[in-house]
Amino acid sequence: MRQTTPPRRSDCPISYALDFVGDKWTLIVLRDLIIMRKQHFRDFLGADEKIASNILASRLKLLEAAGMLSRRRDPAHARQVIYEPTEKGLDLLPSMLELVRWSAKYDSRTAAPPALVRRIAEDRDAYIAEIRSLAKEAKTATRK
Amino acid sequence: MRQTTPPRRSDCPISYALDFVGDKWTLIVLRDLIIMRKQHFRDFLGADEKIASNILASRLKLLEAAGMLSRRRDPAHARQVIYEPTEKGLDLLPSMLELVRWSAKYDSRTAAPPALVRRIAEDRDAYIAEIRSLAKEAKTATRK
């Protein structure tokens, strides 16, 4: 399993982004973290795509090392770990939403809630702001 | 080398997009096709990332099968083939630009021309329109 970012192939910004998300799993984990607002290891494990526990662990580690998410113990349940997106992770939301829009346009079987798709098309920036504020809220709520 | 799209893992739109661009090379080829406006096999081969000819051929085939680009013979030079993005391919431009924006923000070494980065930040839609119109122009120009 991959534990480090591969060496950069060029100084192109697209290539740079691919060094992080150019595989089958990283964006799935980020989707669950940011859009689905999952917080616990078990939640990610339950995704429809059936990610294996070792793959999930390696991706969480990679994303943490890349500064895309942070980990901390749940203050209430000491055995649980809470994953939260960082600013750098949240900043990938626009890219993800454009991919959602693209898929919704070309794949009829794609199962994004129509309301979400409409929001992304008409009111993307407000949706991004909402996700960001929810993330900030969750962080302060569980911290105190 | 991969010749067909892998079976879909779920009906999630992000997962669907990853079925196409969830690897290290496909988006690089699309970048060259759409943003760099490359048209010939040799142009793609010359990219900084040093793609191998068999990988390139498999990606071009895959993208054609997916309806993201079209191939045709150059009417002037019968031995040459011209690749052009389709509507479906061009529609990935917004996603690519968001990735460029993200990389430009977090990677100081990223080599997007500053003017391009600024345009994407301030005037993304106009840039997209420009690329689209250039693509359409090229198509009609070489067809007649």
Next chain:
DNA sequence: CTGTATCCTTAGGGATACTG
């Protein structure tokens, strides 16, 4: 519950030679 540790398979990819 949150991960590690193994084992194993396969597919993705690099190098290179070659063809119409």
Next chain:
DNA sequence: CAGTATCCCTAAGGATACAG
């Protein structure tokens, strides 16, 4: 020029068991 055809190898990924 525009690809194919091979060979080879590694890393990515799946399954499963188990540990703190």
